Amino acid sequence: MAKVDIDKYPKASLDINIRxxxxxxxxxxxxxxxxxxxxxxxxxxxxxxxxxxxxxLCEGTCPDxxxxxxxxx
Amino acid sequence: MQxxxxxxxxxxxxxxxxxxxxxxxxxxxxxxxxxRRMPTLGGKFIQMEDEIASIAAIIGASLTGAKSMTAxxxxxxxxxxxxxxxxxxxxxxxxxxxxxxxxxxTGRPTAPAxxxxxxxxxxxxxxxxxxxxxxxxxxxxxxxxVKAVNLxxxxxxxxxxxxxxxxxxxxxxxxxxxxxxxxxxxxxRPEGGRESYRPFGGSAGQIPPMADFGMGYQCNFTGxxxxxVGNPSNDPGVTDRLIRRLTGKVESHRKKIIHWxxxxxxxxxxxxxxxxCSARSAASALKAARSKGMKVGMIRPTTLWPFPEExxxxxxxxxxxxxxxxxNLGQMALEVQRVAAGRSKVHLLSRVxxxxxxxxxILSALKGGF
Amino acid sequence: xxxxxxxxxxxxxxxxxxxxGCGNGIVLRDxxxxxxxxxxxxxxxxxxxxxxxxxxxxxxxDFDTVHTTHGRALxxxxxxxxxxxxLKVFVIMGDxxxxxxxxxxxxxxxxxxxxxxxxxxxxxxxxxxxxxFSPLTPRNKRATTAPYGMIEQSFDICRLAxxxxxxxxxxxxxxxxxxxxxxxxEGSKNPGFSLVEAVTHCPTSYGRRNDLKTPTDMVRWQKENxxxxxxxxxGSASLKExxxxxxxxxxHNAPEFTAEYLEVIKRARK
Numbered sequence: 001m002a003k004v005d006i007d008k009y010p011k012a013s014l015d016i017n018i019r020x021x022x023x024x025x026x027x028x029x030x031x032x033x034x035x036x037x038x039x040x041x042x043x044x045x046x047x048x049x050x051x052x053x054x055x056x057l058c059e060g061t062c063p064d065x066x067x068x069x070x071x072x073x
Numbered sequence: 074m075q076x077x078x079x080x081x082x083x084x085x086x087x088x089x090x091x092x093x094x095x096x097x098x099x100x101x102x103x104x105x106x107x108x109r110r111m112p113t114l115g116g117k118f119i120q121m122e123d124e125i126a127s128i129a130a131i132i133g134a135s136l137t138g139a140k141s142m143t144a145x146x147x148x149x150x151x152x153x154x155x156x157x158x159x160x161x162x163x164x165x166x167x168x169x170x171x172x173x174x175x176x177x178x179t180g181r182p183t184a185p186a187x188x189x190x191x192x193x194x195x196x197x198x199x200x201x202x203x204x205x206x207x208x209x210x211x212x213x214x215x216x217x218x219v220k221a222v223n224l225x226x227x228x229x230x231x232x233x234x235x236x237x238x239x240x241x242x243x244x245x246x247x248x249x250x251x252x253x254x255x256x257x258x259x260x261x262r263p264e265g266g267r268e269s270y271r272p273f274g275g276s277a278g279q280i281p282p283m284a285d286f287g288m289g290y291q292c293n294f295t296g297x298x299x300x301x302v303g304n305p306s307n308d309p310g311v312t313d314r315l316i317r318r319l320t321g322k323v324e325s326h327r328k329k330i331i332h333w334x335x336x337x338x339x340x341x342x343x344x345x346x347x348x349x350c351s352a353r354s355a356a357s358a359l360k361a362a363r364s365k366g367m368k369v370g371m372i373r374p375t376t377l378w379p380f381p382e383e384x385x386x387x388x389x390x391x392x393x394x395x396x397x398x399x400x401n402l403g404q405m406a407l408e409v410q411r412v413a414a415g416r417s418k419v420h421l422l423s424r425v426x427x428x429x430x431x432x433x434x435i436l437s438a439l440k441g442g443f
Numbered sequence: 444x445x446x447x448x449x450x451x452x453x454x455x456x457x458x459x460x461x462x463x464g465c466g467n468g469i470v471l472r473d474x475x476x477x478x479x480x481x482x483x484x485x486x487x488x489x490x491x492x493x494x495x496x497x498x499x500x501x502x503x504x505d506f507d508t509v510h511t512t513h514g515r516a517l518x519x520x521x522x523x524x525x526x527x528x529x530l531k532v533f534v535i536m537g538d539x540x541x542x543x544x545x546x547x548x549x550x551x552x553x554x555x556x557x558x559x560x561x562x563x564x565x566x567x568x569x570x571x572x573x574x575x576f577s578p579l580t581p582r583n584k585r586a587t588t589a590p591y592g593m594i595e596q597s598f599d600i601c602r603l604a605x606x607x608x609x610x611x612x613x614x615x616x617x618x619x620x621x622x623x624x625x626x627x628x629e630g631s632k633n634p635g636f637s638l639v640e641a642v643t644h645c646p647t648s649y650g651r652r653n654d655l656k657t658p659t660d661m662v663r664w665q666k667e668n669x670x671x672x673x674x675x676x677x678g679s680a681s682l683k684e685x686x687x688x689x690x691x692x693x694x695h696n697a698p699e700f701t702a703e704y705l706e707v708i709k710r711a712r713k
Contacts, residue, residue, distance in 0.1 A: 019458070022464070023463055024464030024658050025464070025657065026662065030659070030662070060469070060620040061469060061662065062472075063461065063465050063466060063467065063658075064463075064468050112707045112711035112712070119522075119704075121518060122518075122548060122551040123547065125518070126517075126518035126547075129518035130519070132519060133491070133509070133524075134522040134523065134525060134526035135522075135526075136509060136522075137523055137527040137530070141522070155512055159511065287487065287529065287530055289485065289486035291485065291486070291508075292508070293453070293508045294509045296494075304455070
C-alpha cells in the first residue's frame, strides 16, 4: 500500500457518538491509517488520533451516523 | 340524472377535487364523469393501474389537503381493503364509493346485490372505525355523497358509500340544491407552532387536527402503531390508547353520524327494516299492505355503519315482528337480531339471484305473518 | 454524521432499528447529504416509503413523511405529487417492496414519467422477515426460502425501469457514497420519473448465508463488483459474473405527467 504522507492532509479529529455505535467494525476496516479499533464493549475507539488524515471514509461508511470528522482549523 | 352521476356531482359540490380510480362495472360512469369534470374545476383525475393504486393515490392526495375519492365495485373493493385500514390507522379522510354487484368474485357484474355490507364493516383487518352510508334513490345518492365527504373530513376517517347497481344506473329527477348553500366540513387543521402539535393526540374519541403536506409541520404518517407525534411505538399503553381512540372517534359520535327514516311506525304492528334498492320494493309493499288495512311500518337506515341501533329500538321496544328484506343471505338481519335481542321476531327475506325484490313477494312475506 | 445534516433527522428516533453493519444507514446518510445539496425549502419536500427494513428510513427524516403499505409507496406518492405538483417527492423502497409486491406500480410510475425520485435500497433479500429471496436475489444465492439456491432469474431493476419509460436511471453502492448522493441529486432535478438503485448490504440475512461473513466483506464485494458504466461504454471494461454497472445508466427526455395534466386543465377550461 502506498504510504500516506500525513503532512499533506489537514489535521482532523473524530467526534464520536458512542451511544449510536453498534460495533459493526466497518470504520475499523475501512480506515486507511488503521487508527480505529473496537474496545472491550465492542464500541469504536480512536487509538492514534494524531494520525487521522480527515479523509472521511469512516464517516461515510458508518451506518449509524456515529462518526463526525471535524477538520481542525 | 343517473345515480352514478348524482354521486359524482355530490362529491364535486362537497369539495372533492381529486379522483383516482380503475374501470369496473357498475361504477365506471363515476370515473368517466370525473375525468371530464375534474380538470374544468382545476381538480385532478387519474386512472391508476389498479384499485390498490387508486386508493393509495387518494390517500396521498388527501395528505396534501385535497378532498379525495375513488369509486369501485366488489372486486375492486376487496383489493382496497388493506389501504382502507391504512386510512383508518393514519386518520386520512377519503371517500370510497362501492357500487355493489353480485359476488363473490367476479359474480354478476351487471346485477345488483347488497352482499358487501359486512365487508364494509370488517373488510380490513384489526379493530377499526367505519362509517358506511347507503342511499335508496338518485336524490339521496347526491345528498349522502355530500354527507359522506363531510363525515370523512370531520372525523378524519375513510367513509364508504355503499351504493348498488340499481341505484347507480337508475335515472330519476333530482332537485339540486344550490351548492353554495351546502354546509361543508373541513378537517380540523392545526393552529400554532410545530412544537405543541400532536397530529395523533387527544383522548378517547377526540379528533386531532391534521396538517397538510407542505404546511411546514413535518408529520410522519405510518400504518404502524404510533405515538401522538406519529413515531412508531411498541408500547402497550400507546397501542391501547391509539386503537381505542380511533374506534372511539366514530363510536362516541355515533348519534351525530347515524340517520334513519321511519314510515308509519307510530301504529305499526309489523316493521320492515330495509335499505338501498331493496327498500324501494319494500316501500311499494308497505303502501299495498296499508291499503289492505295491514298496519305495516318501515325503518330505513341511511347509515349502515355504525349500525343505527336506535332505529331497531323503535320496533323492538314494542316487540313487533321485523321483516328484513335484503339482497344477501342475511347480513343486516344479524345486526337487527342482535339489537332486538329476542324482543322482536326477526325474519330475513333474502334474494341472491341478481334480481330485485318484487313488492309482491315482500307483501306476501308480510301477509304470511312469518 | 456531518453536523449540518443532523438537522434533517428526527433525532429522538435515533439510533435506528437496523442491525449492526446494515448498509441502509449509509444510504440514508447519502440521501440526507443529497437533500442538503438540493437545499429545497423543508416544507416543499415529501418522503414516501413502503414496508420493509429500508422503508423505515422515511420515519427518521424530519420532513413530511409517509410510511405506507407494502409495495404501494409509488401510488401514494403519485397521489401526493398529482395533488400538489409543487412538492419534491422522494420514494424509498426496498428491492422486494419495489420489484415484487410493488412491481406493477413501479412500471406504471415509469411509464407515466411522473416527477418522483425513487430510491431503491437493494440488499438482494427480504430483511425484515428474516431473509427470503426477492426478485432481485441473484441466481444460485441462498435465502431461507431458497435454501438450495435461487433458481429463478432476477430482475435488473435499472433495465426494467428504463424499458418501462423512466427518464433517469442510475445505480450506486454503499461503497460509492459520493456517486449515490450525486445520482439522487440529479434524479431529483430530472423533471420526470427517476430511479436510483442503491446497492446496499444485509449482513444478517444475506451475507451470512452467502459467504460474505462480515459487513466489511460485503462492502468489499460491492467495491470489487461495481464497474463504472463509462468504462463499459468505452470498452475498457466488461461485466463478468457477479459484476454490475454503476453510474448514470440511462436518461432521456419525455413529457412529465403532472405538467401534462396542467395542460389538460387548460384545455378543459377553454
